[in-house]
Amino acid sequence: MKNLLLQNISKHVSLTSEEDDIIFNAFDKASLKAKTIAIKPGDEAHFTYFVLKGILRSYTIDDNGTIHILSFATPGWWVADMYSYLTGKPAVLYVDVMEDCDVLILQRSDAERLFTEVPKLERFFRILTENNLIANQQRILDKMALTAEERYEKFLQKYPDIINCLPQKYIASFIGVTPEFFSKMKSNLLRKK
Template sequence: MVLILENIAKHVSLTAEEQALFLSKLETNTYKAKTILLNAGEVCKHSYFVNSGILRSFNINDNIVEHVLSFACEGWWMSDMYSYFSQKPGQLFIEVLEEAEVVSLSKENQEQLYREIPKLERFFRILIENSLVANQQRLMDNLSLPAEERFEKFCAKYGTLVHKVPQKQIASFIGVTPEFFSKMKARLLKK
């Protein structure tokens, strides 16, 4: 449980009581690989913080094609933000890729925490600000860079994941087919 507190301490400082109150609202679980934490069509009731292991979020287009939106490993948050914020059914699946210890924060508890510890409002604001900036950068990269450079950026940012998640999911994340990704990888290895 220390990881999540360290995480918070980077942006706001909580007293010992506040820390205890915060922790009391959390639930920790361990899930095996392939566990589905959220199905498309459901309301996302929790935000997940990853203590260990790997999660991913994706949607399925016309019941056929999977598109990976994001990965989360140690120290990252994960949710279907649209569904979580609005409490309406979303389009994302959240799946455990590698056995994971996950801290869950329910939407109700989060709202309560905002009231009881206003500093947390700041913490989550900053978290979301950083998310938004990263997301905008990724969007610009997708508009302006060829697949090869998008892959390089992926490696720089998610280096630890490259050999842990199926390569077809990395392909999906950067926006190419597995076949093209394979060819591209072979090309890169020759250099």
């Protein structure tokens, strides 16, 4: 019985059971308590999480103290401070725990060793990164070309499953508006329909 990680990887590349083992053993397991901060700016966060259970988010805090959410991570998703993970420099993001989590942890150094040992894993991460890149490009264009309302509707379509377990001010932050404006916008939407 494959675990969530191997299931996830096998969506893009097929592994032998030896490869399964090599890969799985490279990960550490950890539990993270809700309302704790897993990564903060300045940390040497040279690892990535794979979420088995719970929810995390990544974000920055600007000079006014406003939070800007970059991503949410639910079971089956990856989260990291990609900058720190990929460059080996200190983190620029916060990652915190919204609901108690079980995660698998992959250190960058182990990932690099694995890439040579199991080239198919390098392929998997290439594809994962490619898909992530496309999504981010679209998000840049959406922020420039769409209204807050349209971005909200896209969000609803794209993440229908996590909306319910998310305070709505987090959705506001993700799509790039204040919670007050978001509240008003939502009631406008209801009135229209």
